[in-house]
Amino acid sequence: MNYKVLDDKIVVYDKNCFNAKHILECGQIFRFKQLANDDYVVFSGDKKAQILEKQNCYEIVCSDVLYFENFFDLNTDYQTIKGELSQKFSILNEACQYGHGIRILKQQPFETIISFIISANNNIKRIQGIIERLCTRCGTNMGDYYAFPTQSQLETLTVGDLRALGMGFRAEYVFNTTKLLKGVNLQKLSKFSTSKLLEFLISLSGVGPKVADCIALFAYHKMDCFPVDTWIKKVYNQYFLDVNESIVAKGTNILQKDNVCEQTKNCAKCENISGTNKTETAFLNDENQTTKRVEDVKIIRKNLTELFGNLSGYAQQYLFYYKREMDRRGI
Structure with missing residues (x-):
């Protein structure tokens, strides 16, 4: 860089x-x-x-x-990361080119936890409005803006105060989680393994598996997390369903080098592993394929993290951004 x-x-x-x-x-x-x-x-x-x-x-x-x-x-060398992801799947090549300038931020844990609790079943404009009102209500006045509240500042608000900011049912989650986090050194959680960190995060009020993955990825840079939402479910079922059936079932990481199907180097569903992806688009986008859609978020997350390993977080951001923007544009 x-x-x-x-x-x-x-x-x-x-x-x-x-x-x-x-x-x-x-x-x-x-x-x-x-x-x-x-x-x-x-x-x-x-x-x-x-x-x-x-x-x-x-x-x-x-x-x-x-x-x-x-x-x-x-x-961090994102050019190398994009190169590793792009060489395996044409959809990731397209996604990395479209969102070429994405970088995964290293955000403050408390702000990320509260922000993503607020984000649950919400839209961006409304989320931003609630957070801005929260900062104005109890954050430090920095002159031309308000800081995000510290834990002690947020502890001064009641559930009623939080509801008045437009949080709705999330007000109780924010209130309870703020109390649960009292005395917790959030920075030290970065030393936890991903599984232990996710276990802790899911114990917080208002934090489910998807929100926990987002917090782990965006606040703790746990790159083996793959948050699954509506857009990722679409991506998975459109581009990765057959890949997971043929590869993840064998316990294979798609990004491992020199990994060739034992049956034959010309296996249509594994051909991209040996350095070519001529058949990839054909079998991934076959409109006549009979494979059923997968709706179980746990299965999708498990399969995608097995596919991408420690590059899962990067793959998720490129794919999420690309799919959301293409759908918005009707492409």
């Missing part, structure tokens, strides 16, 4: 691996606003950064450059 850290800004020269719209509008964060053109402002905790697009670069203007260098995960 080609970038330079200055006193009051970060200059990112590699626009193929950094795009403000892709990063902020791929479902991983809610506290941002679009400014003129393709410029944005993003908030994290009590911090703010403006992302300004220039002809040959992006400028991340902020008062804490080291924080936002980590926040945008600038030290």
Whole structure:
């Protein structure tokens, strides 16, 4: 990643691996606003950064450059990650090209937990409105914006206060989880294994498997998580159903090298493993295929994490963003 850290800004020269719209509008964060053109402002905790697009670069203007260098995960080589994902499936090649500038943010755990509880069965505009009202209600006044509330600040609100912000049934979840987290060092949870972390998160009020996966991925960078929602269910049933039947059943990770079907190197459903994907589109998109749809989220999550291993989180973001945007455009 080609970038330079200055006193009051970060200059990112590699626009193929950094795009403000892709990063902020791929479902991983809610506290941002679009400014003129393709410029944005993003908030994290009590911090703010403006992302300004220039002809040959992006400028991340902020008062804490080291924080936002980590926040945008600038030290990770996304070009290599996209290359690994793209070479195996044509759909991922398309998705990585479309959302080429996605980077998975490193967000603050408490803010991520509360934000994704609020996000359950909700739409983006409403989620953003609720969170903004929450920040204004009890977050620290930073001058031209309000910080996300700390745990102690949020503890001052009642269920009624939270309902008044428009949270509805989620108010009780936020209230109860805030109490449950009192005295918990959320940063130390990063040392937990993914399974242990998910177990803890699901014990919180209002946190189910999908929300837990989102928190683990976006706050703790657990890349072996694959949050499954409506868009991922569509992707799975359209592009990965047959792949999972023929490969995951054998306990195979699709991203392992030199992994060839023992039956024959010309097996139509495994051919992409040996370096070619000539038949991939044909059998994945066959409108006449008789394979039944899979609706069980647990099965979809299990199969996709087995397919992508420690690249699951990256694959999820590229696929989610691509499918959602294509459907919105009627493609």
